[in-house]
Amino acid sequence: MAAVCEHIDHIQVTELPEQIEGCVDCLKTGDRWVHLRMCHECGEIRCCDDSPNQHATKHFHASSHPVMRSAEPGEVWSWCFVDEVAFRVVAD
Ligand SMILES: [Zn+2]
Ligand SMILES: [Zn+2]
Ligand SMILES: [Zn+2]
Numbered sequence: 001m002a003a004v005c006e007h008i009d010h011i012q013v014t015e016l017p018e019q020i021e022g023c024v025d026c027l028k029t030g031d032r033w034v035h036l037r038m039c040h041e042c043g044e045i046r047c048c049d050d051s052p053n054q055h056a057t058k059h060f061h062a063s064s065h066p067v068m069r070s071a072e073p074g075e076v077w078s079w080c081f082v083d084e085v086a087f088r089v090v091a092d
Helices: 022-030 054-064
Strands: 036-039 045-047 067-070 077-078 083-087
Touching: 022 054, 036 054, 045 054, 054 067, 054 083
Parallel strands: none
Antiparallel strands: 036 045, 036 067, 067 077, 077 083
């Protein structure tokens, strides 16, 4: 993989949890989400920018964890908030 993202060393977690309940922040407040993302640094699940609360983006700003991946079934792309580039961390 070309060096499109300079934050590869932030990637601690690559595989999704076996069970995903939903966005950890939406679950606390009873809000809804559209799609789910997983933080590659802490492994927590949060909601995408199509969701009303955009918790994945808020998590990036709050924690400076720059890279997340899709937590949707069959989706393996990852996204760096800093470099604003999509790439693939996980092999098939
Ligand atoms: Zn990056
Ligand atoms: Zn959320
Ligand atoms: Zn995180």
